[in-house]
Amino acid sequence: MSSSLHLNLWLIPLLPLAGAAINGLFGRRFSNKVVSAVALLFTATSFAWAIACALQFWGAGANPVMETHGDWLRLALPNGHSFSVEYGFLLDRLSMVMMLVVTGVGFLIHLYATGYMAHEGGYYRFFSYLNLFMFFMLTLVLANNYLLMFVGWEGVGLASYLLIGFYFLKDSAADAGKKAFITNRIGDFGFLIALFLLVKNFGTLQYDGIFEKASAMPVEVGAGLLTAIALLMFVGATGKSAQIPLFVWLPDAMEGPTPVSALIHAATMVTAGVYMVCRSNIIFSRAPMALEVVAIVGCLTAFFAATIGLAQNDIKRVLAYSTVSQLGYMMMAAGVAAYSAAIFHLMTHAFFKALLFLAAGSVIHGVGGEQDMRKMGGLRKYMPWTFGVMFVATMAIAGIPGLAGFFSKDEILWQAFSSKHGHPALWAVGVLTAFMTSFYMFRLIYMTFFGEYRGATADAHAHGGHDDHHGTPHESPWVMLAPLVLLAALSVVGGYVGLGNRFEQFLAPVVAPQPEPMLMNVELETSKVTSRASGNKIALVRSAPAGEEAPGEENKTLEYELMGVSILAAFGGWAMAYLFYLKNPAIPERITAALGGLYTTVLNKYYVDEIYQAVFIRPLIAFSESVLWKGIDSGTIDRSIDGVADGSQSVSDGIRTMFTGNIRTYAGWVSAGAAAVVIYMVWVVAR
Amino acid sequence: MVPISWYLMLSALLFGCGVAGFLIKRNIITIFMSIELMLNAVNLTFVVFAAKWQMLSGHIFVFFVMVVAAAEAAVGLAIIIAVFRTRETLNVDRVNLLKL
Numbered sequence: 001m002s003s004s005l006h007l008n009l010w011l012i013p014l015l016p017l018a019g020a021a022i023n024g025l026f027g028r029r030f031s032n033k034v035v036s037a038v039a040l041l042f043t044a045t046s047f048a049w050a051i052a053c054a055l056q057f058w059g060a061g062a063n064p065v066m067e068t069h070g071d072w073l074r075l076a077l078p079n080g081h082s083f084s085v086e087y088g089f090l091l092d093r094l095s096m097v098m099m100l101v102v103t104g105v106g107f108l109i110h111l112y113a114t115g116y117m118a119h120e121g122g123y124y125r126f127f128s129y130l131n132l133f134m135f136f137m138l139t140l141v142l143a144n145n146y147l148l149m150f151v152g153w154e155g156v157g158l159a160s161y162l163l164i165g166f167y168f169l170k171d172s173a174a175d176a177g178k179k180a181f182i183t184n185r186i187g188d189f190g191f192l193i194a195l196f197l198l199v200k201n202f203g204t205l206q207y208d209g210i211f212e213k214a215s216a217m218p219v220e221v222g223a224g225l226l227t228a229i230a231l232l233m234f235v236g237a238t239g240k241s242a243q244i245p246l247f248v249w250l251p252d253a254m255e256g257p258t259p260v261s262a263l264i265h266a267a268t269m270v271t272a273g274v275y276m277v278c279r280s281n282i283i284f285s286r287a288p289m290a291l292e293v294v295a296i297v298g299c300l301t302a303f304f305a306a307t308i309g310l311a312q313n314d315i316k317r318v319l320a321y322s323t324v325s326q327l328g329y330m331m332m333a334a335g336v337a338a339y340s341a342a343i344f345h346l347m348t349h350a351f352f353k354a355l356l357f358l359a360a361g362s363v364i365h366g367v368g369g370e371q372d373m374r375k376m377g378g379l380r381k382y383m384p385w386t387f388g389v390m391f392v393a394t395m396a397i398a399g400i401p402g403l404a405g406f407f408s409k410d411e412i413l414w415q416a417f418s419s420k421h422g423h424p425a426l427w428a429v430g431v432l433t434a435f436m437t438s439f440y441m442f443r444l445i446y447m448t449f450f451g452e453y454r455g456a457t458a459d460a461h462a463h464g465g466h467d468d469h470h471g472t473p474h475e476s477p478w479v480m481l482a483p484l485v486l487l488a489a490l491s492v493v494g495g496y497v498g499l500g501n502r503f504e505q506f507l508a509p510v511v512a513p514q515p516e517p518m519l520m521n522v523e524l525e526t527s528k529v530t531s532r533a534s535g536n537k538i539a540l541v542r543s544a545p546a547g548e549e550a551p552g553e554e555n556k557t558l559e560y561e562l563m564g565v566s567i568l569a570a571f572g573g574w575a576m577a578y579l580f581y582l583k584n585p586a587i588p589e590r591i592t593a594a595l596g597g598l599y600t601t602v603l604n605k606y607y608v609d610e611i612y613q614a615v616f617i618r619p620l621i622a623f624s625e626s627v628l629w630k631g632i633d634s635g636t637i638d639r640s641i642d643g644v645a646d647g648s649q650s651v652s653d654g655i656r657t658m659f660t661g662n663i664r665t666y667a668g669w670v671s672a673g674a675a676a677v678v679i680y681m682v683w684v685v686a687r
Numbered sequence: 688m689v690p691i692s693w694y695l696m697l698s699a700l701l702f703g704c705g706v707a708g709f710l711i712k713r714n715i716i717t718i719f720m721s722i723e724l725m726l727n728a729v730n731l732t733f734v735v736f737a738a739k740w741q742m743l744s745g746h747i748f749v750f751f752v753m754v755v756a757a758a759e760a761a762v763g764l765a766i767i768i769a770v771f772r773t774r775e776t777l778n779v780d781r782v783n784l785l786k787l
Contacts, residue, residue: 663718668710
């Protein structure tokens with residue numbers, strides 16, 4: 001980790017924190033203009049500083065930069081070792097990508113939010129929370145140890161909770177916030193245990209220390225331990241990144257304001273789990289079984305969420321399930337050890353999914369708070385800009401060639417097929433999911449922007465505090481459109497950084513799958529690791545991808561054939577949506593009628609919420625009520641406290657009769673006491 | 688020379704009078720005077736022992752007690768006046784507001 005750069009990385013997360021503090025403490029007295037100026041200024045400065053750091057980092061050869069600011073914890077362990085955790089920030093190629101995505105997309109969404117939230121109460125509160133989220137997310141991304149990452153991890157959960165429940169007077173919003181927080185806690189529990197295991201077995205939480213020791217571990221010692229750690233970390237990731245079985249919170253999280261859905265629940269926070277898996281790639285790559293679990297869970301999540309997305313009518317819920325599905329893609333990529341493909345898709349997804357959400361927000365804003373797509377339609381002529389950017393984003397997510405989503409999704413599918421950890425079945429489900437993705441996204445476009453306007457024109461549906469009176473739908477102000485156009489541009493060009501495997505080669509030093517440790521090969525491994533860690537890795541950068549990517553001619557043709565299939569799937573979904581929702585709207589009704597029960601099941605999200613309710617929540621509530629509340633709390637603790645209180649009261653009642661308020665009674669007691677003392681003394685002397 | 692036991696018996700007698708007066712009397716002023724009586728009974732023993740053992744500390748203690756008694760008299764009489772002003776009685780049995 002040798003580098004002479006002094007980047008002051010701490011400024012990047014701390015600047016949004018300053019913004020959050022200023023708005024949170026004094027924002028109530030500011031006008032909305034000042035609040036948005038403060039929020040935007042600090043986010044923009046953070047973004048600018050991130051770019052400056054990235055440029056210097058790039059200029060200096062993109063070697064990892066570690067900046068520490070003293071110890072946070074320093075403990076002497078009973079076994080004689082010491083354990084310390086630093087306030088340290090690490091900028092390497094992986095965190096650089098994440099940092100730029102978070103600050104860049106974050107800034108655009110802040111800008112958008114100044115327009116979107118203009119008529120909402122609690123304006124300063126919103127921006128304070130949003131800045132707070134940026135702080136925690138950047139801490140998560142830039143930390144150089146797992147504990148600091150965990151701080152960010154929990155912090156984004158908190159910010160997410162606050163922002164989902166932003167309209168806290170609405171019961172559904174408050175409940176959704178709680179659901180998100182509690183579901184995430186379940187995942188965090190796994191992550192926390194993984195951290196304990198790391199401390200116990202490696203004696204440190206620093207990335208470099210752990211990775212060095214983990215890769216030096218001979219496989220017969222490390223396999224079980226690393227598998228356990230990787231699986232527990234993945235439990236954390238399923239919570240944060242909304243994978244099966246903990247995905248249920250994300251669709252409900254759409255109760256929050258739309259910029260929140262875009263920033264937290266599409267572009268950044270939910271990708272934290274993917275980031276964590278990729279960051280820990282050295283552990284995961286040495287635990288093939290855990291990787292298999294990651295890949296299968298990701299694949300199932302992608303498929304499962306996409307099927308639910310087919311039947312939803314709420315515009316934001318379609319996008320929510322699409323997010324779950326795309327996160328499944330990323331997990332699948334991570335699960336086949338194609339970490340750079342996962343991060344690549346994470347980045348492009350951040351662009352187009354943030355754009356989709358913001359455009360959906362613009363639509364919702366334009367039609368006066370309506371979210372049901374059945375009451376939209378024909379909006380193309382009312383809001384041409386929104387339509388344009390949303391169409392671009394839809395093409396991007398559907399995987400239409402030439403846009404960002406195509407490159408990253410195709411990379412994932414190819415890796416799922418061809419990677420050492422991949423399997424054709426993963427690829428097949430992935431392609432099927434891509435087909436469904438394309439279908440439901442174009443369904444959204446056709447239902448929303450084409451046909452006739454089906455909404456009410458005169459009376460506005462008041463929703464989420466949108467109280468301005470709406471007539472016909474209208475286009476959004478420029479402050480909302482500008483970020484949309486920028487994100488649309490990124491959704492188009494964002495994929496070209498991956499052309500010719502450049503992105504993969506760029507990330508290779510951080511996430512390149514390393515040779516699996518052989519039996520009795522400890523010496524060799526250790527020496528490799530030290531050469532990796534000591535910074536002279538240019539040679540390895542060149543060699544590792546070259547070894548991985550040495551496709552023969554037949555391999556290349558296979559890749560193109562598979563690419564053809566996924567392009568076919570994308571256009572097929574588009575065509576089918578066109579047929580169903582524009583050409584012949586009667587078909588969907590016939591199909592739903594034919595499917596009957598299956599359709600209702602999908603429409604009700606496979607009753608997952610109801611199943612969880614019956615299997616986990618009800619028994620838990622029943623147990624809490626009968627045993628914990630009535631048995632232990634009121635029965636044991638309360639009763640014993642009450643007993644002590646009652647006892648002392650009755651004793652006091654007895655004593656109280658001595659105190660009559662009559663002075664001579666008191667004098668009598670004093671004399672009696674004195675007499676008793678005298679008698680005692682006489683008795684002592686006489687004895 | 689008068690034996691020391693006589694002084695002590697006189698002192699005990701005076702103290703007993705004080706205690707009896709304190710317990711029996713109802714007038715606050717009388718009670719107050721009984722307290723003074725007890726204090727001075729104790730003073731007498733102090734003086735006697737100081738003379739017996741030829742030590743000055745007994746005398747000093749007597750002065751100390753007298754100072755405290757004087758201060759107490761000042762405060763006590765002020766309280767008595769205040770009580771009389773509000774309750775218009777000096778009967779202790781009717782001054783029983785201290786109870787719950």
